[in-house]
Amino acid sequence: MPETEKYTEEELVTLLKQRQQSAFSYLYDNYSGALYNVILAIVPDRDLASDVLQEVFVKIWRxxxxxxxxxxxxxxxxxNIARNASIDMLRSKNYQKSQQNRELTETVYQNAGSSVTNIDRIGLRKIVHSLKEDYKVLLELSYFEGFTQDEISKMLNIPLGTVKTRLRSALLQLRELVKN
Amino acid sequence: MDTKAYIESGIIESYVLGLATDEEATELEQFCQQYIDIKHAVEDFQLFIEKQAFENAVAPPSDIRNKLMATLSDEFAKEEDNNKTGAPVISMMEDNTSGAGNIKTKRIGFWKYLAAASVILLVASAALNFYFYSNYQSANTKYQALLTDRNSLQANNDVFRTKLGDFEEAMRIVQNPDMLVVKLGPIPGKENNLATVYWNTKTKDVYIIPTKLAPAPADRQYQLWAIVDGKPVDAGLISDCNGVCKMTNMPRAQKFAVTLEQKGGSPTPHLDQLYVISQDI
Known part of the structure; x- marks a missing residue:
């Protein structure tokens, strides 16, 4: 929560809908750090994450x-806008190139079969990587890479119902971890 | 419904993080309206996530803010215009207080004026184009008329030149000292007819001036005969010649005569059609 809050959320939303530039500046000054955190969890490259952040605020304004x-x-x-924009970035040709053909799903599959955790993940992702393998894979594919439950079911060859319940369990466990 | 079990199923988390399927989301939104517990659970988790994000906030590079504001500057300026009720031009003049925003508004104003000026110029140019095109068309019509006049004058001039040439030729023939002038007089019954033959004594060329011959009917033609040793010899047909007609060269002859024959001439004259005849030369 922003500490030097001048506007309540309701006021801010009203002013934004009236298309007040001052409200937008306020929004950026107070929310950009939290949203940058959300983006960085998905797009670790800071330059690319900055591009996404800009794009996200343009979308918020429009x-x-x-x-x-x-x-x-x-x-x-x-x-949610930030997460979707981050996943779009991951799937863009530029990003794929910058990763030098390191297919992300492959990384996940490799990681899924080994106990090697990814290096230097920040925030939420770091915690996700402390979960058990089954949960980690599901959260990686769904939250961080944006695959639908249906797609994950096909990719991992697991029934959709199992994906659903396992994902929920993973989230509950994640929540507990984050809380403590 | 066991809202507690539902809340603890993890669906709330899945929904808030944007991982739920469309069906799950629709269902949950419906439950939110029916069960205040579920609604509160959703709000709690949203706040929880928000709190987490703010606690772990990472300050973005400082230049991002400027880049972002520059990207949206046009849209901001547009909104500023829209937000000010009344004529935008007046509000722009009044607005001398708000720093950067003001400059952007002015820039937009400049583009507005430029756009307006462009439109005016375009209209003026179109009008001028129309005006010049009309002028061009009328000038072109006049030019075409003049061209036609000039051509017909030229044609007349050519006709006169040819006629003059013919008359000069006739004069040259008539004035030639070698010419023998043979007058062909009318015979009884054809008194009004008259012709003159000019016979060059050196070259033996024969010319005739059909001074006064009744106009020949369309299917007939006058023919000149030379009488050589009492026999008529064809000396050629008199066609539409200007002034002087050049006939067949005749080395010898005692008389000349003109008869009216059928078109194309006859091998021997029809004496009943004799119009004019000369004395013995």
Whole structure:
């Protein structure tokens, strides 16, 4: 939560929908760090993550009309934009090139079969990597790489129902880990 | 419904993090409206995630903010215009207080003026184009008319030149001292007819001036005969010649006569069609 809060979330949303530049500046100053954290968890490269952050704020400015406060908090809405933009970046040709053909799914498969954890993951991802292998793979593929449960079911050759329950269990465990 | 079991199933987390399937999300949103517990659970987890993100916030590079604001500067300026009710031009003049935003507004104003000027120029140019095109068309029409006039004058001139040439030729023939002038007089019944033969005594060339011959019908033609040793010899047909007609060269002859024959001439004259005849030369 921003400490020097001048606006309540409701006020901020109202001003944003009135397309006030000052509200947008305030939004950036108060939320960019938290959103950068969300992006960095998915796109570890700081330059690329910065590009994504910019793109995310452009989207927030252009799409703030479509934010519906009855469906959730402003940050949740922005976080989902940030996550989607990060995954789009991962899937872009440029990123694929920058990874020098290191196919991400392959990495995951390799990691899935070994106990080697990925280096230097920050925040949420670091915690995810402390989970047991089954959970880690599911969270990697779903949250960090944006595959749907259906896609994961086919990729891992596991029934969709199993993916669903296992993902939920993984999330619950993650939540407990984060809390403590 | 056992809301507790539902809440503890992990679906809330899955939904908030954007991992739920469409069906799961729709179902959950419906439950949120029905069960306040579920709604609160969703809100709690959203706040939890938000808190986590803020606690682990990473300051982005400082230049990102500037880049972002530069990217959106046009849109901001547009919004500023829209937010100010009334004529945007006036509000732009009043707005001398707000630093960077003001400059951007002015820049937009400049582009507006430039765009307006371009449109005016375009319209003016189109009007001028139309005006010049009309002028061009009318000038072109006049030019074509003049060209036609000039051509017809040229044609007339050619006709006169040819006629003049013919008359000069006739004069030259008539004035030639070697010419023998043979007058062909009318015979009884054809009194109004008259012709003159010019016979060059050196070259023996024969010319005729059909001074006064009744106009020949369309299917007939006058023919000149030379009488040589009492016999008529064809000396050629008199066609539409200007002034002087050059006939067949005749080394010898005692008389000349003209008869009206069928078109193309006859091998021997029809004496009943005799129009003019000369005395013995």
């Amino acid at each position: 799409q703030c009309e479509s934010y519906d406060s009855s469906k959730g908090r402003l940050f949740t809405w922005m976080m």
